[in-house]
Amino acid sequence: xxxxxxRRLQNLGFRSARRPGAALAAxxxxxxxxxxxxxTVLPTTHVASAQDAGxxxxxxxxxxxxxVVRGKILSETPTNVRINIIIGGISAPAEYSKTEIVxxxxxxxxxxxxxxxxxxxxxxxxxxxxxxxxxDDTAVEDFSKPSVYFMPLTxxxxxxxxxxxxxxxxxxxxxxxxxxxxxxxxxxxxxxxxTEGIDQQAVSFDEFFTxxxxxxxxxxxxxxxxxxxxxxxxxxxxxxxxxxxxxLGDTIIFHPDGRMGGIGTxxxxxxxxxxxxxxxxxxxxRLGQARGLAIWGGYDPRLVDxxxxxxxxxxxxxxxxxxxxxxxxxSNPGELLLTEDGTITQNSDTLEQAVRGTGNDVLTIRExxxxxxxxxxxxxxxxxxxxxxxxxLRNHRVVDGRADEIMQSWKDELTRLSRRIPKELxxxxxxxxxxxxxxxxxxxxFLEKFKGYHKRYGQSMMFGRDFxxxxxxxxxxxxxxxxxxxxxxxxLMQLDDCVRP
Amino acid sequence: xxxxxxxxxxVALTLGAFQAVAEDIVTLTTGEKIEGQIVREVDGxxxxxxxxxxxxxxxxxxxxxxxxxxxxxxxxEAAAAxxxxxxxxxxxxxxxxxxxxxxxxxxxxVGMEFNAFMLExxxxxxxxxxxxxxxxxxxxxxxxxxxALLEIQKLSDMxxxxxxxxxxxxxxxxxxxxxxxMTAHAIEEIYFMxxxxxxxxxxxxxxLQAVSGLSYVQVLIDMEKISERGGYDHTIMKAMxxxxxxxxxGGAWPLSYTIDENGDVTWFQDxxxxxxxxxxxxxxxxxxxEQALAARFSKGTARNLDELAExxxxxEIEWIGExxxxxxxxxxxxxxxxxxxxxxxxxxxxxxxxxxxxYNILKQAAAGANEESRGKLVGRARSHLxxxxxxxxxxxxxxxxxxxxxxxxxxxxxxxxxxxxxREIAARN
Numbered sequence: 001x002x003x004x005x006x007r008r009l010q011n012l013g014f015r016s017a018r019r020p021g022a023a024l025a026a027x028x029x030x031x032x033x034x035x036x037x038x039x040t041v042l043p044t045t046h047v048a049s050a051q052d053a054g055x056x057x058x059x060x061x062x063x064x065x066x067x068v069v070r071g072k073i074l075s076e077t078p079t080n081v082r083i084n085i086i087i088g089g090i091s092a093p094a095e096y097s098k099t100e101i102v103x104x105x106x107x108x109x110x111x112x113x114x115x116x117x118x119x120x121x122x123x124x125x126x127x128x129x130x131x132x133x134x135x136d137d138t139a140v141e142d143f144s145k146p147s148v149y150f151m152p153l154t155x156x157x158x159x160x161x162x163x164x165x166x167x168x169x170x171x172x173x174x175x176x177x178x179x180x181x182x183x184x185x186x187x188x189x190x191x192x193x194x195t196e197g198i199d200q201q202a203v204s205f206d207e208f209f210t211x212x213x214x215x216x217x218x219x220x221x222x223x224x225x226x227x228x229x230x231x232x233x234x235x236x237x238x239x240x241x242x243x244x245x246x247x248l249g250d251t252i253i254f255h256p257d258g259r260m261g262g263i264g265t266x267x268x269x270x271x272x273x274x275x276x277x278x279x280x281x282x283x284x285x286r287l288g289q290a291r292g293l294a295i296w297g298g299y300d301p302r303l304v305d306x307x308x309x310x311x312x313x314x315x316x317x318x319x320x321x322x323x324x325x326x327x328x329x330x331s332n333p334g335e336l337l338l339t340e341d342g343t344i345t346q347n348s349d350t351l352e353q354a355v356r357g358t359g360n361d362v363l364t365i366r367e368x369x370x371x372x373x374x375x376x377x378x379x380x381x382x383x384x385x386x387x388x389x390x391x392x393l394r395n396h397r398v399v400d401g402r403a404d405e406i407m408q409s410w411k412d413e414l415t416r417l418s419r420r421i422p423k424e425l426x427x428x429x430x431x432x433x434x435x436x437x438x439x440x441x442x443x444x445x446f447l448e449k450f451k452g453y454h455k456r457y458g459q460s461m462m463f464g465r466d467f468x469x470x471x472x473x474x475x476x477x478x479x480x481x482x483x484x485x486x487x488x489x490x491x492l493m494q495l496d497d498c499v500r501p
Numbered sequence: 502x503x504x505x506x507x508x509x510x511x512v513a514l515t516l517g518a519f520q521a522v523a524e525d526i527v528t529l530t531t532g533e534k535i536e537g538q539i540v541r542e543v544d545g546x547x548x549x550x551x552x553x554x555x556x557x558x559x560x561x562x563x564x565x566x567x568x569x570x571x572x573x574x575x576x577x578e579a580a581a582a583x584x585x586x587x588x589x590x591x592x593x594x595x596x597x598x599x600x601x602x603x604x605x606x607x608x609x610x611v612g613m614e615f616n617a618f619m620l621e622x623x624x625x626x627x628x629x630x631x632x633x634x635x636x637x638x639x640x641x642x643x644x645x646x647x648x649a650l651l652e653i654q655k656l657s658d659m660x661x662x663x664x665x666x667x668x669x670x671x672x673x674x675x676x677x678x679x680x681x682x683m684t685a686h687a688i689e690e691i692y693f694m695x696x697x698x699x700x701x702x703x704x705x706x707x708x709l710q711a712v713s714g715l716s717y718v719q720v721l722i723d724m725e726k727i728s729e730r731g732g733y734d735h736t737i738m739k740a741m742x743x744x745x746x747x748x749x750x751g752g753a754w755p756l757s758y759t760i761d762e763n764g765d766v767t768w769f770q771d772x773x774x775x776x777x778x779x780x781x782x783x784x785x786x787x788x789x790x791e792q793a794l795a796a797r798f799s800k801g802t803a804r805n806l807d808e809l810a811e812x813x814x815x816x817e818i819e820w821i822g823e824x825x826x827x828x829x830x831x832x833x834x835x836x837x838x839x840x841x842x843x844x845x846x847x848x849x850x851x852x853x854x855x856x857x858x859x860y861n862i863l864k865q866a867a868a869g870a871n872e873e874s875r876g877k878l879v880g881r882a883r884s885h886l887x888x889x890x891x892x893x894x895x896x897x898x899x900x901x902x903x904x905x906x907x908x909x910x911x912x913x914x915x916x917x918x919x920x921x922x923x924r925e926i927a928a929r930n
Contacts, residue, residue, distance in 0.1 A: 074807075219696060220675075221827045223805065274709020277743040277752035280785040281703035285646070285678045288787030292676070292696030295790055479855040486859045490866050490881075494874050 058086060062102040069094070073106065085179075085227065094177075094227035148396050149178035149229065150383060151403040154186040155411060157241055158463030159470060161187060163213040164456075165410035169403040170217055174225055176399045181229040182386055185246060186236035189262070193467050197239065198354045199259070199364040205266045205286060205308070207241025210459070218248040219296060234386055235260055235376075239364075243307060244290055247297035253389050254367040254376045264362030266308045267343070299375065300325055306363035310342035314363065316373065323373045339363050414465065417457065421471040424449065436495055444488045447481050454478045525549065526571040527562060535560065539572070540887050541880040548880050550887045595819065601631045602638035602818045604673075604806075604830040605839055611648030611680035612898050613850060614843040617655035623835040624663060630821045630833055631668060638818060639668040640809070641688070642830070647679025649902065650704055650712070650720065657687040657727050673809060674699050674799070678787070686738060687730040692809055693790035693799045700741040700787035713745035734768040737798065740779065740786040751783030758796055766797045806830055842895070849892040853903055856892070860885035867926050879927040886919060 058070040061083060071085040071094075081104065082095045151169050153161050173181055189197035222228050233249035239262035246252050246260055266286060270279045287308060291301035302325050306314040316323045317335045330337050340347045342361025349359030357364065370376035378389035387393040428446040433439045453461060453475065461472025476484065527535040527549060537551035537560070545564030595601055605623065607615045631637025664670050672688040674697040682699045685691060693699070704712030704720055712720065724738045740756035757775025758768050769775045772782060779796065780786040793799035801812035806829070810818045822831030832840070860882055867878035893900050893912065900912045 220829070223829050224827055270709065274705070275711040275745060275752070276747045277703050277745055277785065278705040278709040278711045280752065280783065281679075281701045281705070281743060282709070284785040284787040285698070285701035288678075288698035288700065288789060289676060289696075291789045292698045296694075296696035301789060301791065479852065479858075482852075482855045483858045483862070487862060490863065490878065493877055493881075494866075494870065 057107050059083065059107050060103075060105040061096065062104075063096065063100050069096075073104070076104075094225075096226070145395050145397045146179040146392050147176070147399050148180045148182060148387065148392070149173050149176055149399040149401050149403070150182045150184065151401070152184045152186070152407050153242075153245075154184060154188075154407065156188045156463060156465040157207065158210055159414055159460050159465050160407070160411055161214070161242060162410075162460035162463070163217070164458065164460060165407055166214050166217060168406045168410075169401075170222070172402045172406065173229065176401055177227045178229045178399045178401075180232055180390065180392075180396075182232045182234055182383070183249065184234045184236065185238045185242060187239055187242055188465075189237050189239045189259075190467075197262075199239075199262055199357050199359060200264060200349065200354050200361065201240070201262055203240040203262055203265060205263060205269050208244065208263065208286065208290060209241075211241040211245060214242075215245055215248060215293065218245070219293070232386065232390065234380065235370075239263075244293045244304065247294045247299050249297065251390075252370065252376045253378055253380050253386055254370045256367050256379055256381055258367050258370070258379075259357075259364055260366075260370070261307050261362065261364030264308055264310055267310055302327070303363065303365070303373075303375070306339045307365070308362065310361045312362075313340050314338045325373075338369070414457075414460070414471075417453065417461065418465070418468070418471045421453070421474060425474055437492065440488050440492050440495070444485055447485050447488070450475050451478060451481045451485075454481070525573065528568045528570075529562070529566050530568045531566075532568075535562065538887055538891075539570070540883040548884065550884050550891075595632065599817050599819050600636045600638055600669075600815065601821055602640060602810075603627060603631055603821045603833040603835055604640045604642050605833075605836055606642045606644070606843075607681070607684070607839075608644045609648075609843055609847065611645060611656070611684060612652035612902065613648060613896065614846050615645070615656075615839070616652050616896070616898055617659040618897070619839065619842055620656065620659045621663065623838060624667070626835045626838065627833075628667060630835065633667050635667065635669070637668045638671060638813075639664060640671045640673050640830075641685070642673045642675060643677045643681055643685055644675035645677060645681035647681050647701075649898070650680060651901075652898070653680050653683045653727070654723060656684045657730065660684075660687050661730050671809075671813065673803065674790075674793075679703070682741065683724060683727065683738070685731075686724070686733060687727050689732050690813070691731075691793070691799050692812060693793050693802050695790050695802055695804055697790045697793070697802075698787050699793060701785055702738065702741040703743045703785055711743075711745040717745055733798070734766075736768045736770045737786075739770065743785040753780065753782050753784055755782050755784075756780035756786060760797070764797070846896045846899075849895060849899070850903075853889070853892055853899070856885050856888045860889065864923065864926070867923075875929070876927060879923050882923060886916075886923070890916065 059073045061069045061073075061081065063069065069083060069085055071083045074082040074084055076082075078098075080095055080097055081101065085094050151173060153166065155161055189201075191197050191201060218231065222231075230251065231249040232251045232253060233246035234253050234255065235246050235258040236255040237258070238246050238260040241263070243261050243263040266283050269286075270282060273279070287305070290308060291304045294301045294304045302314055305312045313328050314325060315328060315330050315335055315337050316325045317330075317332070318324075325338075326335075329340060337360065339360050339362060342348050342359075347361070349361045353359040357366070363369075365373070365375060367376070367379050371379065380386040380389050384393060387396055424446060428443065431439055431442050431446075433442075453472070454477070457472065459472075460470075461475075462470045464470050475481075524536050525539045527537075527539070527547065529535070535549055535551060537549040539547050540550050541548040545567070547562050547564075547567070547570075549560050549562060551560055605620075609615060627637070627639060631639070660670060669690075670688055671690045671692065672685040674685065674691060674693045676697065677685050677699045678701050680702075683702055685699070691699075702724075704717065706712070711717075721739065721742065724742065725735045728735050728738050736754070736756055739754040742754070744750065744752050744754060746752065754770055755772040755778075756768065756770060757772055757778045757780075758766050759774075759776040760766050767775070772778045772780070777796070779788075779792060788796075788798060790799065790802045794802055803809035803812050806818075806820055820831050822833035822836060825832045863878050863882035863885060867875050867882055870878050893904075897909065900906050900909060904912065904915070906912045906915060
């Protein structure tokens, strides 16, 4: 599929091929400088003096939890306040109920509005200081440091990288309300049990739809959070269906071995089935949705085309330190090829190129190209490196979240399920006994249990791990189970009638 | 999208009015009230099918426990809901100069999870909440992969003749593919979300077989009229529909445009004339938010309601409804109805095969059973038939799409035949 020629479009504020993180990096340095000596308990004058401390343009909200939130108040109703929280150059909207607020100080008039209704309370901080020794500064957490939550999205795609554990982890993130959420994306990408995966593995493009429910959580669900963190996608392996997910973050950081791609099979989808125009429709709608994810994140959608279409040609030139993408192959010095038309036989990647990871039929974004194209903010091998790239290594607090525990617990559950289901199926098939009522009852109990697995694990049960098929593939589907339960109840009913005198 | 083979019949299809929740109310001697549908009665003993959300359960009540039965009554829940619907919104009178708006989500399959008769159901509630003087704003937030070709004209007519005279109608595109885009195409004001996509309107059925011949031409002409409703050049929708003949520009309608110094857009059904090519030969067009904005197809790109209001050139819009977790807009009463309908339809579609399978198994079992078991089995079969009836009541479109019965009368005949068969089985000696 050829992509229409792209003309210069009105700048919509998209990061496109520019360096997306330059502003962020500068802002983080600024934040680190201003937050060098943060107080642990805000002194009485802190709120008023926030205006004097170089934050004169920011509104300040003090919460009963002790947190001090700075930013721009967007709206205020009798019950709620919406504020665009600003930390350095990063901003994110949040909403607070007035029942949680001690005071609101607007930058415009530096007039403090207290929610206590008690004019005798001269110092609103009295409401949140611990009783007793009010000079014990070390007892209170330093909320002026940006908080960081690390969340793993790791393992087998579909089974472990799946909506259920992600939803639970994001619930925990939501409760913690961190300033930064670092999502470590590391898919298990292998060609065989003991063989590392190559860039152009034959993965169906419709893995993208498997990732859709997860993408929705970043794209749609999180937009309504009271406080949405700044999302950092830390890419170790984002291949196959999860290739576009990093575009949904606010910032991308690559691991030195990081890869993003492996989804270049759209043109082969459907083969020769049906009519050409219908195949084109199916490809067009998929490409449209994938491009949308890149646009959402402020990235150039031509990157999606290059990752997805073997026939697409994309190159770039260096325009004063900024990579400028263009369609076609290089024709001038200084221009570099990203992808060429791999449907032409002489251009098609060889097996060696595929194994070495030097093929260019489709774009696999790696650490180096991510930096050159301005997609990533930087490269990080460890969590500390991530913090360093973000500019908050020396001034941050890590949130003690449950994400790691949730992910591990999920993986353990799947492991137990993989062993349990085959055994239970065997037991189900071998139910016998002298008492037919009891036998039927046991069958119903097994069927109800299988139904429960469907409800709890959904599609993730169908996906394999370690090259073994998912345990759900051996179970009847839920409607079939319901019919089997009904049949068993009919048998019970008939049994009752037979034994009645 | 479905074939047009039954188009003529379906055009004549009169969708039955969405039946209100008239149910039977059984009052027990303990004072407890059971609301449901009585599916069987024997010597004063009754079997009642009770709904718990999308789940139905059959409950047996002995004659000695019954105090009274009220048949075809309006359930207390429905009465309460109806009463709620009579109330004005919590927020008081509209503020002068501030229009009220409501977001209605159109999600799922066109013709199933949203359709013309459901949109019609929402109008009275929307009028109460937004007023009917034309100042109220209805935002259709669309996220759909398409659906029934047959539903497009009905939806378009509903929007054109019922919604536009009453409200300012706006489309906010999350993902509008195929029939969903064709539905939105009647709306003059279209905004995109940044990740929004719109198009891929090729009609097909079965194993990727394109709609062709007379049916294809009919759809092209219908969509020309719908394009006019929205004020869009015909060439745009054609590029989204594609062409069934691969010899025709590779099965495509190419598309390009030029914007002159006045900002006016001229469209061309080729890839050579216009300055910007949107659709090459061989391709089917799906617009991204960037493309839609650049081509002046969309009025703008909005990530949230604040941005949408700004693009619509309002200082403020009072968005009606309650904030709900995981939704970027307040949920109005009309939207609550829409969500309930959608969830119910999705569940019904998922389980309809199961209801049919159970019904047929029980009918066969009853036919072959002895006298002792037969009555009970017929009762259970009736219960599953009741579930099927309930599904069709909720969404009459399923009569065609799932039962393949072109008219409601055909459906009634089918029901009568089934009930007659059950009576015969029950009466056998």
